[in-house]
Amino acid sequence: MTDDIETGVSSNPSTSKKGKKQIIKYTDEELEMLIEDDVMIEMKCPSCGYEEEVPDWILEEFLEMELERGETNRRYSC
Numbered sequence: 001m002t003d004d005i006e007t008g009v010s011s012n013p014s015t016s017k018k019g020k021k022q023i024i025k026y027t028d029e030e031l032e033m034l035i036e037d038d039v040m041i042e043m044k045c046p047s048c049g050y051e052e053e054v055p056d057w058i059l060e061e062f063l064e065m066e067l068e069r070g071e072t073n074r075r076y077s078c
Contacts, residue, residue, distance in 0.1 A: 026034070038055035045051075066072070 038057065040053035041056050041059060043052055043054050
């Protein structure tokens with residue numbers, strides 16, 4: 001990995017030139033750039049018709065629970 005010329009901080013956060021671990025501090029703006037935006041999925045209540053967007057990771061959690069239990073019914077509602 002290369003060194004950042006301006007700060008002298010190695011771009012490899014786990015080691016420095018001396019083999020010691022370094023902690024790299026990020027600004028709030030840098031952290032925001034690293035975080036991926038949630039993919040939103042439109043959900044609709046089958047009984048009342050209420051619609052709301054929910055993050056896709058929530059549906060992935062439901063799917064994981066179903067697979068662990070061996071269920072095949074995929075009727076999600078929020």
